[in-house]
Amino acid sequence: MQEAIKKEGKFKYFEAGSGRPIIILHGLMGGLSNFDGVAEFFPQQGYHVLIPELPLYTQNILKTNVRAFAKFVKDFITYKGLDRVILLGNSLGGHIALYHAKLYPEKMAGLVITGSSGLYENAMGDSYPRRGDRDYIQKKAEDVFYDPKIATPEIVDEVYNVANDRIKLIKTLTIAKSAIRHNMAKDLPKMHLPTCIIWGKNDKVTPPEVAEEFNRLLPNSELFWIDKCGHAAMMEHPDEFNELMYKWLKKSHL
Numbered sequence: 001m002q003e004a005i006k007k008e009g010k011f012k013y014f015e016a017g018s019g020r021p022i023i024i025l026h027g028l029m030g031g032l033s034n035f036d037g038v039a040e041f042f043p044q045q046g047y048h049v050l051i052p053e054l055p056l057y058t059q060n061i062l063k064t065n066v067r068a069f070a071k072f073v074k075d076f077i078t079y080k081g082l083d084r085v086i087l088l089g090n091s092l093g094g095h096i097a098l099y100h101a102k103l104y105p106e107k108m109a110g111l112v113i114t115g116s117s118g119l120y121e122n123a124m125g126d127s128y129p130r131r132g133d134r135d136y137i138q139k140k141a142e143d144v145f146y147d148p149k150i151a152t153p154e155i156v157d158e159v160y161n162v163a164n165d166r167i168k169l170i171k172t173l174t175i176a177k178s179a180i181r182h183n184m185a186k187d188l189p190k191m192h193l194p195t196c197i198i199w200g201k202n203d204k205v206t207p208p209e210v211a212e213e214f215n216r217l218l219p220n221s222e223l224f225w226i227d228k229c230g231h232a233a234m235m236e237h238p239d240e241f242n243e244l245m246y247k248w249l250k251k252s253h254l
Contacts, residue, residue, distance in 0.1 A: 005032070005053075011076055013052040017043025020109070020254065021082045024051040025073065027091030027115075027232075028175060029141075029159050034090065037238025038245075045246060052076045054096070056175060057168050064171050065178035066092075070100040077107050084109040086254060088245070090232060091115050091205070095179055102187050110254045112196040112245055115206050115231040118184040119213055134160055145230040146202040188217035195221040196248040198241060200229030222248060 004014050014032055022042055024035050032051045042049050054069055062068075073096060077085055086109055089097035094116025101111050138156045142148035162168045195218050199211035208225075215223040224244045226233045234241045 009079070010055075011052055011079060013050055013076070014039060015048075015050050017046070017048050019046040019048050021048040021050060021080075021085045023073065023077065023082075023085050023087050024049065025087060025089035025093030025096050026051070026054060027089075027093050028056065028172065029091075029144075029155075029162065031158065034232060034235050037242060038088070038234055041238075041242040041246075050076075050080065050082075054093070056092075057171050061171065061174060064174045066095055066099050066175075066182040067103075067178075069096045070103055073097075073100050074104050074107060083107070086110040086112065086249070088112040089114075089116060090234060092117055092175065092179060094118065095182070095184070098184055098188075098191075099182060101191055101193050102184070105191070105193060108193055110194045110196070110249070110252060112198065112248075113214065114198045114233045114241070115200065115203055116197075116210075116214065117179045117206060118182070119217075120206065120210050137163055143204050143230075144232060145236055146200065146228050147230075147236065150232075150236060185213075185217065188214070189219060191218060192220050194252045194254065196245060196252075197221055197223040198233050198244050199223065199225055200231060200233045200236065201225050201227050202229055203231045205231040224248070 006013055016039060026032060026034060035051055039049050055072060085107060087097035087100060094113035095118040097111055098118050101108055137160050141151040141156045141159050145151055162172060197211055197214050201208060211223055215221050226237050226240055229236050
């Protein structure tokens with residue numbers, strides 16, 4: 001995927017396929033490659049898949065918040081000349097997708113969230129991130145997944161580097177506070193967009209009751225579970241994730 005990244009103005013993004021646009025929003029510690037399975041599958045089913053790199057660490061600190069990231073996504077949709085998009089977001093990306101749906105519903109046709117923040121999440125713990133403590137960071141990275149082996153040395157290195165980069169660390173904590181401040185509980189009942197909720201039954205970051213609460217509060221949502229699965233369903237069980245999402249898109253005529 002890295003070779004296919006385009007850079008145009010303020011946007012860096014992956015793009016494949018043609019048809020109804022699916023825009024994928026990554027999480028706080030999530031690279032674009034977390035969605036390899038989705039990016040390979042959906043272009044073959046007649047969808048236009050785009051994965052913009054969110055400016056989590058590059059924007060002014062005053063624009064390092066959920067609302068500003070939702071506006072960035074709207075700007076990207078406008079820049080690409082897209083209309084009636086499906087947003088798919090994991091973790092913080094799900095929260096940004098939800099906030100975008102609140103602010104710019106006219107841009108959207110559907111929404112898919114997995115392990116999304118917006119109601120409640122366990123951050124990496126109150127002491128996160130402990131700078132310099134690689135073992136602690138490895139344990140926290142492993143907790144994201146049901147199968148700890150998915151937390152490869154590359155993934156652990158990425159989190160470790162963020163924790164030991166002062167500017168990135170400050171921005172990470174700023175984003176975490178913004179996620180709490182932009183709680184969506186009061187907004188969700190007013191959002192009638194067709195929404196697919198795919199959740200790992202063993203998610204420790206956003207536990208299963210969070211998915212149930214999203215499903216209860218959103219008027220037009222459906223909830224699907226993946227067993228033996230943590231916080232990043234599209235990484236741990238890409239085939240099952242793709243199948244659930246594809247069936248829902250078809251059923252919803254999207």
